[in-house]
Amino acid sequence: MLSDGLFELLEKAKKDSNLRKKILETKKAEDPELALCELATELGCAVTVGEIYQQGQRYLSDMLDGCLGVSEPFKKWGDTYEQFFASIEGLENKKMK
Numbered sequence: 001m002l003s004d005g006l007f008e009l010l011e012k013a014k015k016d017s018n019l020r021k022k023i024l025e026t027k028k029a030e031d032p033e034l035a036l037c038e039l040a041t042e043l044g045c046a047v048t049v050g051e052i053y054q055q056g057q058r059y060l061s062d063m064l065d066g067c068l069g070v071s072e073p074f075k076k077w078g079d080t081y082e083q084f085f086a087s088i089e090g091l092e093n094k095k096m097k
Helices: 004-015 017-028 030-043 048-063 072-078 082-095
Strands: none
Touching: 004 017, 004 030, 017 030, 017 082, 030 048, 030 082, 048 082, 072 082
């Protein structure tokens, strides 16, 4: 579900704990989504806030195409930004063990 840029950034973060920390720090920015996109772009993993939003909406829409009236359980599944951070936090938690 991740865009190409976010997927590339995640792959880089898997190998670099300092990068994971920088990524997590973007959540504290005044505009966290933009801060993440700027960091990703600096690292050659171009991604925009619009792409993150669009990717999540597309994924959610595709999931709901086959469901008749069952949209409630899927509401949060379309949040690409949060899923990306769940992956990063999972990597951090794994390293701590």
